Each structure stands twice: as structure tokens, then as C-alpha cells.
Amino acid sequence: MGNVAVIGYGVVGSGTVELFMKNRESISKKVGMDCDIKYILDLRDFPDSPFADRMTKSFDDILNDDEIEVVAEVVGGTTFAYDYTKRLLEKGKSVVTSNKALVAAKGAELLKIAKEHQCNYLFEASVGGGIPIIRPLNKCLAGNEILQISGILNGTTNFILTKMIKEQMSFEDALKMAQQLGYAEADPTADVEGEDACRKICILGSLAYGKHIYPEMVHCSGITRITLDDVEYAANAGYVIKLIGSVRKLEDGRLNAIVCPRLVAGSNLLASVDDVYNAISVTGDGVGDVLFYGQGAGKLPTASAVVGDIIDCLKHHHKVLALSWEDSSADDKFVVNYKETDVSMYVRIKAEDAEALKAAISEMFGKLMYIERANRPDNEIAFITPNMKESDIDANLAILSHSAEIASKIRVY
Amino acid sequence: MGNVAVIGYGVVGSGTVELFMKNRESISKKVGMDCDIKYILDLRDFPDSPFADRMTKSFDDILNDDEIEVVAEVVGGTTFAYDYTKRLLEKGKSVVTSNKALVAAKGAELLKIAKEHQCNYLFEASVGGGIPIIRPLNKCLAGNEILQISGILNGTTNFILTKMIKEQMSFEDALKMAQQLGYAEADPTADVEGEDACRKICILGSLAYGKHIYPEMVHCSGITRITLDDVEYAANAGYVIKLIGSVRKLEDGRLNAIVCPRLVAGSNLLASVDDVYNAISVTGDGVGDVLFYGQGAGKLPTASAVVGDIIDCLKHHHKVLALSWEDSSADDKFVVNYKETDVSMYVRIKAEDAEALKAAISEMFGKLMYIERANRPDNEIAFITPNMKESDIDANLAILSHSAEIASKIRVY
Numbered sequence: 001m002g003n004v005a006v007i008g009y010g011v012v013g014s015g016t017v018e019l020f021m022k023n024r025e026s027i028s029k030k031v032g033m034d035c036d037i038k039y040i041l042d043l044r045d046f047p048d049s050p051f052a053d054r055m056t057k058s059f060d061d062i063l064n065d066d067e068i069e070v071v072a073e074v075v076g077g078t079t080f081a082y083d084y085t086k087r088l089l090e091k092g093k094s095v096v097t098s099n100k101a102l103v104a105a106k107g108a109e110l111l112k113i114a115k116e117h118q119c120n121y122l123f124e125a126s127v128g129g130g131i132p133i134i135r136p137l138n139k140c141l142a143g144n145e146i147l148q149i150s151g152i153l154n155g156t157t158n159f160i161l162t163k164m165i166k167e168q169m170s171f172e173d174a175l176k177m178a179q180q181l182g183y184a185e186a187d188p189t190a191d192v193e194g195e196d197a198c199r200k201i202c203i204l205g206s207l208a209y210g211k212h213i214y215p216e217m218v219h220c221s222g223i224t225r226i227t228l229d230d231v232e233y234a235a236n237a238g239y240v241i242k243l244i245g246s247v248r249k250l251e252d253g254r255l256n257a258i259v260c261p262r263l264v265a266g267s268n269l270l271a272s273v274d275d276v277y278n279a280i281s282v283t284g285d286g287v288g289d290v291l292f293y294g295q296g297a298g299k300l301p302t303a304s305a306v307v308g309d310i311i312d313c314l315k316h317h318h319k320v321l322a323l324s325w326e327d328s329s330a331d332d333k334f335v336v337n338y339k340e341t342d343v344s345m346y347v348r349i350k351a352e353d354a355e356a357l358k359a360a361i362s363e364m365f366g367k368l369m370y371i372e373r374a375n376r377p378d379n380e381i382a383f384i385t386p387n388m389k390e391s392d393i394d395a396n397l398a399i400l401s402h403s404a405e406i407a408s409k410i411r412v413y
Numbered sequence: 414m415g416n417v418a419v420i421g422y423g424v425v426g427s428g429t430v431e432l433f434m435k436n437r438e439s440i441s442k443k444v445g446m447d448c449d450i451k452y453i454l455d456l457r458d459f460p461d462s463p464f465a466d467r468m469t470k471s472f473d474d475i476l477n478d479d480e481i482e483v484v485a486e487v488v489g490g491t492t493f494a495y496d497y498t499k500r501l502l503e504k505g506k507s508v509v510t511s512n513k514a515l516v517a518a519k520g521a522e523l524l525k526i527a528k529e530h531q532c533n534y535l536f537e538a539s540v541g542g543g544i545p546i547i548r549p550l551n552k553c554l555a556g557n558e559i560l561q562i563s564g565i566l567n568g569t570t571n572f573i574l575t576k577m578i579k580e581q582m583s584f585e586d587a588l589k590m591a592q593q594l595g596y597a598e599a600d601p602t603a604d605v606e607g608e609d610a611c612r613k614i615c616i617l618g619s620l621a622y623g624k625h626i627y628p629e630m631v632h633c634s635g636i637t638r639i640t641l642d643d644v645e646y647a648a649n650a651g652y653v654i655k656l657i658g659s660v661r662k663l664e665d666g667r668l669n670a671i672v673c674p675r676l677v678a679g680s681n682l683l684a685s686v687d688d689v690y691n692a693i694s695v696t697g698d699g700v701g702d703v704l705f706y707g708q709g710a711g712k713l714p715t716a717s718a719v720v721g722d723i724i725d726c727l728k729h730h731h732k733v734l735a736l737s738w739e740d741s742s743a744d745d746k747f748v749v750n751y752k753e754t755d756v757s758m759y760v761r762i763k764a765e766d767a768e769a770l771k772a773a774i775s776e777m778f779g780k781l782m783y784i785e786r787a788n789r790p791d792n793e794i795a796f797i798t799p800n801m802k803e804s805d806i807d808a809n810l811a812i813l814s815h816s817a818e819i820a821s822k823i824r825v826y
Contacts, residue, residue, distance in 0.1 A: 019556055019699045029623075030555055124553055130700035132545070132553030140537055140545030142443055143432055143720025210442075269706065272685060286432045286717035287543035287707065293682065294703030304699035307556025319732055 002028075002035035002314040005062040007084060008075030009042035009055075012098050012125070015303030016072055017051060020310070027307070031314045038068060041075075063087060070313040072306050073097040074125075078105050089113045089121060094317075096309035098125035098302050104199035108212040108327040120321050122309035127153065127200040128278050130301030131294040132308075137207055137282060138323055144284025146208040150246035150413075153200040153259075155276035155296040156184045156191040157223050157243045161261075162274045164231050165240050171226060183276055183297075193222035194243060194259045201245035204280070205257055209249070211328040213257055217335040220259040230348060230408050233371045233382040237346075239263035240271045244413055254336045262413040263346050263384075270413070339391040344412040346371075347397065348382040351404035355381070360403075364396040384412060415441075415448035415727040418475040420497060421488030422455035422468075425511050425538070428716030429485055430464060433723070440720070444727045451481060454488075476500055483726040485719050486510040487538075491518050502526045502534060507730075509722035511538035511715050517612035521625040521740040533734050535722040540566065540613040541691050543714030544707040545721075550620055550695060551736055557697025559621040563659030563826075564693035565686050566613040566672075568709040569597045569604040570636050570656045574674075575687040577644050578653050584639060596689055596710075606635035607656060607672040614658035617693070618670055622662070624741040626670055630748040633672040643761060643821050646784045646795040650759075652676035653684045657826055667749045675826040676759050676797075683826070752804040757825040759784075760810065761795040764817035768794070773816075777809040797825060 004020070006013050020027065020037055028035045039062050040054050049055070062068055071088050073095050075081050081102050085095050090113060097103065103110075103123045114121040124134045137146070152158050156178055163174035175192065178184035190196045198220040205213040223243050234241050242264045247257040264271045269291055273279040278296025283289050295301040312321065328334065351357055361383065362368065369384045385393055397406050417433070419426050433440065433450055441448045452475050453467050462468065475481055484501050486508050488494050494515050498508050503526060510516065516523075516536045527534040537547045541564075550559070565571050569591055576587035588605065591597035603609045611633040618626040636656050647654050655677045660670040677684045682704055686692040691709025696702050708714040725734065741747065764770055774796065775781065782797045798806055810819050 015699075022698070023556060023558055026558065027556065130554075130697075131703050132549035132705075135553050136545035136549055139725055140548050140718065140721045141543075142724040143436060143440065143717050145436055145439065269685065272682065284543075284717060285435070286428075286713045286720065288711075288714055290544050290705070290707035292545075292703070292705060295701050298701075300699040301701055304556050304697060305553060307699065308553045311555040312552055316732070319729070 001067070002031050002033055003038040003067045003069060004035065004310055005039040005041065005068050005071045006037060007041045007062070007071060007073050009040050009044070009046060010074070011299050012074040012302045012306065013040070013042070015299035016074060016306045019300055019303040019307050027311055030311055035314060038065070059084060063091060068093055069317055070094045070096065070310050072310060073099060074306060076101065078102050082106055085110055085121070086113060089117055089119055092117045092119045094120040094122070094313040096122045096306055096313060098123070098306055100126040100196070100199040100203060104202040104215050107203065107206060108325055111324040115320055115324060118320060120313050122312060122321070122323065123203070124309050125302050125305035127203050128280055128292065128294065129296040129298060130304035131278060131280065131292050131296060133204070133280050133292050134207065136292065137204065141282060141284050141287060144286045146249070146282065146284055148246065148248035148283040149201070149204045149208055149280065150244055151280035152242055152270060152273050152278050153197040153245045153280065153296065154191055154243060155278055156188065158273065158278070159183050159276045160192070161223060161226070161241055161243065164226065164228060165235070168228055170228060171224065192224050194220045197243060197245040198259045201247055201257060201259055205247035205255065206325045208247070209255060210325045211334060212325055213247070213255070213328070213335060217332060218257045218259060219338045221261070223261050225408070226261055227408065230410060232373045233348065234263050234346065236373050237263070237369070237371045237384065238266050240266065241410065242270060250336065250341070254334050256338060256341050257335050258338045260411055262411050264413045268413065339394065341390060342387050343390050343393070344387045345385045345393050346382065346408070346410045346412060347385065347406065348380065348408040349400065349404040350379050350407050352379055354379050354404065357381070357400070357404060361400065364399070414480070415444050415446055416451040416480045416482060417448065417723055418452040418454065418481050418484045419450060420454045420475070420484060420486050422453050422457070422459060423487070424712045425487040425715045425719065426453070426455070428712035429487060429719045432713060432716045432720050440724055443724055448727060451478070472497060476504060481506055482730055483507045483509065483723050485723060486512060487719060489514065491515050495519055498523055498534070499526060502530055502532055505530045505532045507533040507535070507726040509535045509719055509726060511536070511719055513539040513609070513612040513616060517615040517628050520616065520619060521738055524737040528733055528737060531733060533726050533729070533736070535725060535734070535736065536616070537722050538715050538718035540616050541693055541705065541707065542709045542711060543717035544691060544693065544705050544709065546617070546693050546705050547620065549705065550617065554695060554697050554700060557699045559662070559695065559697055561659065561661035561696040562614070562617050562621055562693065563657055565655055565683060565691050566610040566658045566693065566709065567604055567656060568689035568691055569601065571686065571691070572596050572689045573605070574636060574639070574654055574656065577639065577641060578648070581641055583641060584637065605637050607633045610656060610658040611672045614660055614670060614672055618660035618668065619738045621660070622668060623738045624747060625738055626660070626668070626741070626748060630745060631670045631672060632751045634674070636674050638821070639674055640821065643823060645786045646761060647676050647759065649786050650676070650782065650784045650797065651679050653679060654823065655683060663749065663754070667747050669751060669754050670748050671751045673824055675824050677826045681826065752807065754803060755800050756803045756806070757800045758798045758806050759795065759821070759823045759825060760798065760819065761793065761821040762813065762817040763792050763820050765792055767792050767817065770794070770813070770817060774813065777813070
């Protein structure tokens with residue numbers, strides 16, 4: 001008998017129970033024994049739930065039950081979740097999770113504990129919702145040196161940007177719509193400021209490069225300052241604006257990791273990824289580019305990944321599935337300062353006589369591309385710089401800021 | 414020490430050796446011990462190869478060496494490859510392969526032998542080249558009931574169709590170009606007739622539904638009869654023509670599996686998959702739609718998948734990774750006759766006074782869509798039927814064929 005517990009009966013937790021119970025017969029067949037959910041831990045009461053008999057409010061019920069082999073931690077956060085996960089792993093119980101905040105903050109430590117106690121800590125659901133990406137990266141692409149991972153990792157911001165691009169909706173209206181549809185939280189900070197995407201790129205980068213990339217090491221900017229003017233200029237130059245998380249290996253072996261809005265060329269597949277969909281592109285020295293696409297969030301898509309991990313743990317009980325990365329707290333130099341890397345930048349400036357600044361701008365940046373738009377006001381120009389060190393771009397813009405307002409600055413993908 | 418042998422030093426074999434040796438250090442780290450390629454079996458001589466000292470012409474060298482844990486069978490075909498694989502598995506040596514013909518023909522049997530002898534038979538490289546699809550389907554999506562798998566599974570035909578669609582190249586010219594570029598074999602039959610795609614959809618379907626789908630059970634038609642006229646009509650109706658392999662579960666539990674050219678709506682992501690790229694879309698009851706995209710063939714992309722499987726076998730020596738499906742030779746009824754399923758069909762006919770037939774056609778099919786094209790000859794009309802049982806469409810077209818030539822018939826995706 002394969003007994004499972006679920007901690008947290010919110011959106012993902014209830015989806016996990018629903019999907020598991022719906023496909024329980026085929027899951028049991030795949031595992032090779034009868035499988036069931038024995039406990040659901042939540043502090044709230046669910047008297048009308050068909051699973052009311054499995055509800056518990058006591059973590060100890062789960063921790064002390066030797067029949068429990070696998071626990072799905074879908075409660076979120078880094079306080080209780082951290083404590084629970086640690087204690088479960090120390091008892092040799094495998095834990096699977098969708099908790100990207102916890103994996104990004106404590107992954108190296110929890111993976112080490114799991115290994116020491118002959119159990120597994122799996123987190124396929126922490127990145128890309130139901131999209132398979134952790135296992136493909138860790139297993140299928142293991143023969144490659146990973147050159148770059150980049151993608152649209154947050155569905156909420158992608159929904160907002162899609163509305164801005166396709167329907168000329170303002171950021172504020174698009175955010176309101178996302179909240180009404182349940183895609184954005186009442187406090188949307190973690191999504192719109194890029195923090196959620198940042199956690200995910202930390203997880204993917206840690207996995208690909210074997211060293212824990214902590215969120216504090218990654219420069220992160222969100223989409224709150226993107227305007228419809230920028231969207232229009234971008235379109236006229238053949239781009240769409242997307243929030244991109246990326247990590248890549250530089251020639252000296254160090255990593256460049258950053259989350260920010262970017263101008264993505266229309267010909268790039270990522271430009272066609274709309275609404276709440278996510279897509280992750282991985283470049284390896286053998287495989288070239290591969291792309292993974294699907295719903296990056298939501299009740300059942302995320303549950304799909306959680307249940308997949310549950311099945312893998314049940315199938316391979318007490319076989320360590322050998323997923324791990326090293327801690328990096330002693331070495332914070334392996335992620336470079338993004339200002340020292342080369343980038344091309346879209347810039348929009350405002351100045352009383354903007355046209356008159358073109359000569360100076362061209363002299364600063366050398367060959368650059370000006371972008372037009374219908375009814376462009378006289379006090380505005382927009383351009384894309386050549387590829388150069390970001391700190392040099394900043395130095396130029398600092399000089400320019402004496403005679404103009406730097407209204408927008410968005411990196412080109 | 415993890416010792417590997419490679420059988421076959423052709424394109425994929427040499428790519429496997431190249432990628433493995435290039436990343437040997439990181440591979441050894443991932444496996445947790447020093448790993449090397451001990452033998453390369455090929456009947457040809459490669460005196461100038463840097464690996465000449467590992468070359469052998471004797472299969473017994475590999476079979477009888479107890480140090481060999483994993484063998485990559487990349488020789489292709491179903492004769493020697495079958496015999497070698499069977500004997501290796503019976504000795505408890507894991508085998509990994511890119512050999513779709515062998516997996517499609519003998520997968521159930523070879524997986525059973527592997528399981529009985531506590532070793533693994535892995536074939537990530539057999540579908541989609543380097544694109545991770547086997548493991549994601551078998552592991553990450555294991556919590557789902559798979560509703561449908563469909564995709565562009567053959568790079569050669571996709572290259573040819575892309576040239577026809579984007580550059581109005583004829584099929585013959587595009588094929589010639591594919592051959593010059595090394596994308597198509599001198600005898601292109603297996604690609605252009607859809608046989609290669611058929612083997613791949615058999616493998617994916619067998620994995621998803623747990624029963625061996627043999628190629629003989631799957632209706633398969635290729636792209637040799639697609640004309641530029643069809644490409645133009647399709648474009649005018651908002652479609653592109655792609656060779657699609659698909660398998661889906663019907664309400665009665667039986668499967669519909671088919672490989673054929675299809676009109677794919679421009680809004681579908683598959684329509685944007687061009688050149689030699691492949692893309693596989695999987696629909697699950699939890700995850701919704703996920704899509705996997707990348708180079709579906711080629712030396713290093715395919716080697717990427719082979720080496721990934723090698724690493725997995727070395728890491729999990731004598732742990733069976735629990736990949737299997739049942740034989741189905743006793744039950745050939747679980748795949749339905751495609752003629753009994755519903756489909757919408759693009760039809761192009763030729764008749765002296767084609768316009769005059771419209772009344773009769775409309776009466777036959779009910780509501781249907783006629784498609785125009787610039788300079789359409791008077792003796793030609795093209796239309797798309799409503800969704801209906803394919804045998805009923807055929808019955809109608811049989812009547813129509815008394816007064817017109819049925820020039821083209823392509824299913825709509």
C-alpha cells in the first residue's frame with residue numbers, strides 16, 4: 001500500500017487530491033501497488049468535503065505514521081513549510097512540492113537532508129506549473145553542458161502584457177482584469193515585480209549549474225513601469241515586450257542571471273506565447289534549443305506535476321533519485337554583476353526639443369536604431385542601442401539625463 | 414567505474430561518443446563515479462579516429478565484458494539490433510537506443526526482458542531527437558489520463574513542407590534540397606511516406622496507454638501528393654499543411670491513431686514549427702496542453718538524448734526504472750478503424766464545369782466552406798467539409814467521382 005499525505009488544502013492541494021483520486025486506479029497500476037491519500041492537513045474545516053474523513057489538523061499524525069511514505073507540501077511559504085519539510089525528510093519520508101519560494105531559499109539544504117535520509121525531495125511543480133521541466137533538465141539533458149535557460153516563467157504578468165500588446169489595455173486595467181479572473185492575487189507584488197519569476201530562474205539555474213543561486217543574487221525588475229507607448233514602439237520595431245527570466249554561462253564559467261522585461265523579436269517562439277501560458281527555452285551544447293510550453297499555473301496543471309512526483313516517489317521508495325546541487329553561501333561571486341555584461345537597450349526619452357539631441361545620442365552610442373510611431377510627440381524619441389556593456393549604456397544615459405528625461409529603459413532579448 | 418559501449422559508429426554513434434567525451438567530467442560528477450566509453454563496435458575501420466583504441470568488430474567483446482553496464486545501440490534496423498539488444502538485456506546490461514524502428518516493432522518484448530533481468534531499456538532518443546518527451550510523458554505526466562498526443566514528428570517532411578509553404582518550392586525540388594542538405598536519405602521513402610512518424614506515434618501511444626501499438630495498426634499516409642495548389646488553398650483558408658502523427662483516446666476507451674498530412678490552423682502553435690524542427694503536443698486531464706519543441710533529428714541533438722539515457726542507467730544501475738507497456742498481439746481491436754471516426758476534410762476537385770457541381774456538393778455535405786485562390790481555373794473547386802464520419806465523406810466523394818476527379822483530400826487538424 002502506498003500511502004500519501006497532503007499538507008495544505010488550498011488551490012493546489014485540493015487539485016492534487018482531486019486529480020489523484022480521479023486517476024487513482026491507473027496511478028496504482030503504474031506504481032505497482034494500491035495507492036491512497038491517507039491524510040489531508042489543513043487548519044480549516046471542510047465538513048462537506050468527500051474527503052472529510054482524511055482531514056487532520058495535526059502535523060504529528062503525518063510525521064509519526066510509519067505508513068506514510070510520501071508527503072505533498074503544497075501549503076506554500078517558507079516558515080511552516082520549511083519546518084515540516086525538514087522534519088519529514090529527517091524521518092525518511094519523501095516530500096514533493098510546488099513551493100518555489102522554499103526551494104529557491106532552501107533547496108540545497110533540503111536536498112542534502114533528503115539524500116542523507118535516503119528519501120527524495122522533488123519539485124517539478126515549482127517551475128512552470130504542469131510543464132515538465134525539472135526532470136527533463138536534470139535527466140534528459142544531463143549529457144549537455146547547459147549554455148542558457150530563459151523563458152516566460154510567470155503567467156500573471158504574461159496575461160497582463162498580452163492584454164497590453166493585443167488590446168492596448170493599460171497596465172492598471174489589465175492587472176484589474178487578471179485579479180477578477182483569479183490570475184493575480186489581491187496583492188500582486190510577487191508577480192508584477194518579477195519575484196515569482198526570479199525564484200523559478202533560481203531553481204532552474206541551480207539545477208543546471210549545480211550550485212545554489214539564491215534570489216538575492218539575481219537582479220530582478222518587474223513590469224509595473226511598462227507603458228502602452230513602449231508597447232507601440234516595440235511593435236513598430238518588430239518586437240513584443242515579455243517578462244523574461246534567464247540564466248546563462250559566460251565564457252569565464254561564471255553565470256549571468258537576471259529577470260526583467262525584454263523586447264523579444266516577433267520571429268522568436270517566445271513572442272507567440274500569450275495569456276497565462278509559460279514557455280521555457282533551454283540551450284545545450286548537444287541538443288541545441290528545446291522549448292517547453294504549457295499552462296504555468298492553475299489548480300489542475302500544477303496538481304499534475306505534484307501527482308507525477310508523488311508517483312515517482314512511490315515507485316522508487318528509498319531509492320534516491322539523485323537530484324541535488326551544492327550550497328553556494330561561501331561563494332557569491334559565481335553570479336556576475338549584470339551591469340558588467342553586454343546588452344542592447346531600448347530607450348525612450350523626453351526633452352523639449354528631442355530631435356535636436358539625436359546628434360549627441362548618435363555620437364554616444366555609435367550606430368543605433370531610432371523607432372517611429374504614429375503621432376509621435378515632438379518631445380519624445382525612442383531608440384535601440386547597439387550591444388555594449390550595460391554600465392557603459394548607463395554612463396551615457398546619465399550624461400543624457402542632464403538634457404532629457406529617461407522615460408523608459410528596456411533590455412532587448 | 415561506469416563503463417559504456419556504443420554499437421554503431423554512424424551519425425548518431427559518433428555524435429554520442431563526441432558529446433560523451435566532451436562532457437565526460439561533468440557526466441562522471443553527475444553519476445558519482447568515473448565514466449568512460451570502453452568499446453565502440455563497428456564493422457568499418459576508423460584508423461584515424463582519436464578513439465581507434467576502443468574500436469572493436471566483435472560483439473562478444475561487449476557481451477562478455479562484465480565491466481560493461483550500459484550499451485548504446487545506435488546501429489539502427491531490426492535485425493542485428495534486435496539480436497544484440499536481446500542478448501545484452503538477458504545478460505543484465507542496460508541498453509539505450511535511438512532505434513525507433515526496433516522500439517516500435519519489439520518494444521513490449523524488450524522492455525519485458527529488461528525487467529526480468531533487472532536492467533533498463535531506455536529510448537528517449539527514438540522520438541523527437543533531443544527533445545525530452547519519453548521521460549516527461551512517463552514520469553512528469555504520470556498523474557494524468559492522456560487524452561491526446563499529436564505532433565510534427567519528422568523533420569525531413571517538415572523541412573519540405575516549409576519550403577513548399579514559404580517559398581512555393583515544388584515537392585520534388587524541396588525533396589532534392591533536403592537531400593543535398595543531408596536532411597533526407599537517398600531513398601526518402603520512410604520519411605516522405607510517413608513511416609518514420611508512424612513509428613514515433615506508436616512509441617508515444619504505447620507509452621501513454623500501456624499497450625503496444627504496432628505500426629501495422631496505424632493508418633499512415635505521407636506528403637508525396639501534396640501540391641502547391643493545395644498549399645495555396647490552405648493558406649487562403651488560414652491553414653498550413655503539416656504532417657501530423659496523432660493518437661487519442663475515444664470515449665469508449667479505444668484509441669484513434671493516424672499519421673497523415675493535415676491542415677493546421679495558423680493560430681495553432683504547431684503551425685509555427687518550421688524547417689527540420691519537431692513539436693509534440695500532449696493533452697492530459699490535469700495538465701491541459703503542453704508542448705515540446707526542438708530539433709527532432711541530427712547528430713548531436715539525438716546524441717544528447719542517448720547520453721542522457723546512458724547517465725540515467727549508470728546512476729540507477731540495477732534499479733529498474735519502471736518503463737513498460739503490455740503486448741497487444743492478442744487484441745488488435747483497441748485501435749479503431751480511422752474511417753469510423755469523425756473528421757473534417759479539405760477536398761479539391763476537377764471537373765469540366767466545376768461551379769455547376771456546387772449545388773450537388775452542398776446537398777451532400779450540408780454546411781461547407783468553399784475556398785478561393787487567385788486565378789482559380791474554371792475546372793477546379795476546393796472546399797472543407799463539416800466534421801463527420803470519414804466513411805460518410807468517402808461515400809459522398811465516391812458519388813462525386815462520377816462527375817469529377819477528386820484531386821486532393823487532406824484532413825483538417
